[in-house]
Amino acid sequence: MAIEVHLEKRIINNNVVRETDAKGHRDYLVVTALAAMFLFGLFAYGWQHYQWIQYGYRIEEAQKRVQRLAEISRQLRLERASLSSPERIDSIARKQLGMVVPAPGQLVTFSADAPLTIPSPRPALPEVPQQAEVQPQPAALAARR
Numbered sequence: 845m846a847i848e849v850h851l852e853k854r855i856i857n858n859n860v861v862r863e864t865d866a867k868g869h870r871d872y873l874v875v876t877a878l879a880a881m882f883l884f885g886l887f888a889y890g891w892q893h894y895q896w897i898q899y900g901y902r903i904e905e906a907q908k909r910v911q912r913l914a915e916i917s918r919q920l921r922l923e924r925a926s927l928s929s930p931e932r933i934d935s936i937a938r939k940q941l942g943m944v945v946p947a948p949g950q951l952v953t954f955s956a957d958a959p960l961t962i963p964s965p966r967p968a969l970p971e972v973p974q975q976a977e978v979q980p981q982p983a984a985l986a987a988r989r
Contacts, residue, residue, distance in 0.1 A: 926932070937943040
């Protein structure tokens with residue numbers, strides 16, 4: 845029978861001072877700087893790509909707005925043309941506002957080279973009482989002339 849004896853020696857390293865490794869420290873700084881530059885480039889590329897996409901969305905939205913405004917402009921031009929038609933204005937003036945065609949002498953036209961004088965009013969024609977009509981119609985006015 846063999847007997848084994850193990851002696852345990854306690855080593856206390858409290859007093860041991862490690863030397864700094866200057867080359868290892870310099871390598872660590874170089875690798876850290878390279879990694880930081882790579883990450884900065886990666887973030888710059890990502891930001892640039894994000895901005896490019898955002899500007900694309902803005903351009904598309906502006907183009908849609910231009911198309912929408914062009915359609916509204918076209919509709920408004922059509923509405924203006926229909927509202928300013930002389931036939932429509934004449935019918936509204938006669939039917940809704942009760943206007944009539946001016947009698948001779950009521951209409952005064954000025955030209956750019958005419959003197960600034962107002963013609964004297966003509967004597968009024970004796971009015972003939974009309975039984976059925978409240979307002980003279982254009983045919984009746986043409987007959988009076």
